[in-house]
Amino acid sequence: MAFSQKVLSLAADAERELADIFARIDSISFENTQKIMNAFKEHRVSEAVFNPTSGYGYNDRGREILDEIWADVMGAEAAFVRHSIVNGTQALTIGLFGLLRPGDIMFSIAGKPYDTLDEVIGNTGEAGNGSLRDFGVEYRQADLHEDGSFDLDRIREVLRHEGDRVKVVFIQRSKGYLNRKTLSVDQIGEVIKFVRSLKNDCYIVVDNCYGEFTETREPCAVGADMIIGSLIKNPGGGMAESGGYIAGSAKAVELASYRLTSVGCGLEVGATLGQNKSLYKGLFYAPHTTAQALKTAHLAAYMFGERGLGFDVEPAWNEERYDIIQAVITHSPEGLCAICRGIQAGSPIDSYVVPEPWEMPGYTDKVIMAAGAFTQGSSIELSADGPLRPPYTAYLQGGLTYESGKIGIMSAVEEVLKSKK
Numbered sequence: 199m200a201f202s203q204k205v206l207s208l209a210a211d212a213e214r215e216l217a218d219i220f221a222r223i224d225s226i227s228f229e230n231t232q233k234i235m236n237a238f239k240e241h242r243v244s245e246a247v248f249n250p251t252s253g254y255g256y257n258d259r260g261r262e263i264l265d266e267i268w269a270d271v272m273g274a275e276a277a278f279v280r281h282s283i284v285n286g287t288q289a290l291t292i293g294l295f296g297l298l299r300p301g302d303i304m305f306s307i308a309g310k311p312y313d314t315l316d317e318v319i320g321n322t323g324e325a326g327n328g329s330l331r332d333f334g335v336e337y338r339q340a341d342l343h344e345d346g347s348f349d350l351d352r353i354r355e356v357l358r359h360e361g362d363r364v365k366v367v368f369i370q371r372s373k374g375y376l377n378r379k380t381l382s383v384d385q386i387g388e389v390i391k392f393v394r395s396l397k398n399d400c401y402i403v404v405d406n407c408y409g410e411f412t413e414t415r416e417p418c419a420v421g422a423d424m425i426i427g428s429l430i431k432n433p434g435g436g437m438a439e440s441g442g443y444i445a446g447s448a449k450a451v452e453l454a455s456y457r458l459t460s461v462g463c464g465l466e467v468g469a470t471l472g473q474n475k476s477l478y479k480g481l482f483y484a485p486h487t488t489a490q491a492l493k494t495a496h497l498a499a500y501m502f503g504e505r506g507l508g509f510d511v512e513p514a515w516n517e518e519r520y521d522i523i524q525a526v527i528t529h530s531p532e533g534l535c536a537i538c539r540g541i542q543a544g545s546p547i548d549s550y551v552v553p554e555p556w557e558m559p560g561y562t563d564k565v566i567m568a569a570g571a572f573t574q575g576s577s578i579e580l581s582a583d584g585p586l587r588p589p590y591t592a593y594l595q596g597g598l599t600y601e602s603g604k605i606g607i608m609s610a611v612e613e614v615l616k617s618k619k
């Protein structure tokens with residue numbers, strides 16, 4: 199892979215200007231690594247915790263100790279982390295079904311949740327599938343204001359009128375694939391204080407996907423009762439082969455554990471089949487890997503944005519980040535496709551494949567995706583995707599190592615330049 203002088207010098211400019219930001223990212227990674235190593239030390243992690251169990255998985259000390267470590271690292275009373283949770287959506291489903299009962303209301307206060315939750319909630323999909331709605335759980339939503347702040351009036355109104363039925367107040371930390379700002383842990387803390395001033399007896403649940411280890415605190419530290427995420431994003435450190443986690447108050451985690459396995463069994467079962475080591479190792483790597491992805495995102499914003507190719511980017515190259523997603527608004531189908539082609543060509547795996555837009559089940563427009571990852575669908579590894587509709591936004595995320603992330607981004611910039619000729 200050879201890069202043009204133009205691209206090489208743009209990357210060099212970017213790194214010069216990003217030096218202070220990169221140093222700050224390293225210091226966050228250091229603090230989080232310290233937290234994790236302290237937890238390993240405190241819980242006396244030894245080689246024995248990597249031993250596999252089979253069958254029921256009773257007395258799997260590796261699993262039990264990892265749960266305790268996860269709770270400590272997330273600033274929570276309790277947690278569970280399992281390789282057998284297939285994705286973030288399932289982890290969220292476990293959490294929501296664990297807490298909500300017929301007649302309850304789930305109230306999302308940061309706008310529409312992630313697309314895959316629509317059917318879980320029952321806002322889309324067929325009646326009778328077993329969604330929350332099928333079980334008599336109702337849904338309310340407060341959208342964020344244009345500037346990304348919470349709509350406190352709407353939150354107050356819902357809690358005043360139907361507060362006695364609101365069991366879960368739901369907050370999605372990352373913007374996901376929406377056109378809004380990602381929430382910082384400080385912002386989440388402020389809105390939790392506001393909700394608590396109106397209502398105490400509800401669970402505040404945070405979809406923590408893509409946010410882990412981008413700051414030195416997680417939402418449990420500011421009062422969230424439950425946080426939920428996927429191991430093929432930040433907290434798996436690129437090492438976990440699959441999985442998800444839930445952390446939070448002892449009561450909330452206990453209730454969720456009854457949906458993970460069964461009422462009564464909870465966390466006492468679950469064979470780990472030799473996956474413990476990659477989960478421990480993944481957590482150990484996670485702050486560093488997240489830092490690599492954050493640096494890659496800053497570099498992308500610089501090279502695609504006003505200082506480089508001139509696209510609109512969100513967030514800007516020098517803006518503080520609370521998740522690993524970088525949006526590049528290309529305003530043309532060719533721009534979006536060129537970015538995806540370049541990312542694919544600059545990947546360690548499947549670099550010879552040329553991505554094409556296709557009709558994906560559940561999506562109205564064609565979607566193009568670039569992913570050359572060791573783990574299928576892993577978005578802590580560099581990937582890019584976007585729907586083929588205006589404004590033709592490419593969403594980039596990940597980068598297992600900054601070096602490989604940089605190669606991917608330079609390859610994408612090169613491809614866009616080529617397509618303009």
Ligand SMILES: *Cc1c(COP(=O)(O)O)cnc(C)c1O
Pocket residue numbers: 285286287288312314370372373374405407408428
């Ligand atoms: C990734 C993600 C999810 C879950 O998606 P899966 O593909 O099921 O892992 C949920 N919410 C947000 C904000 C996400 O980024």
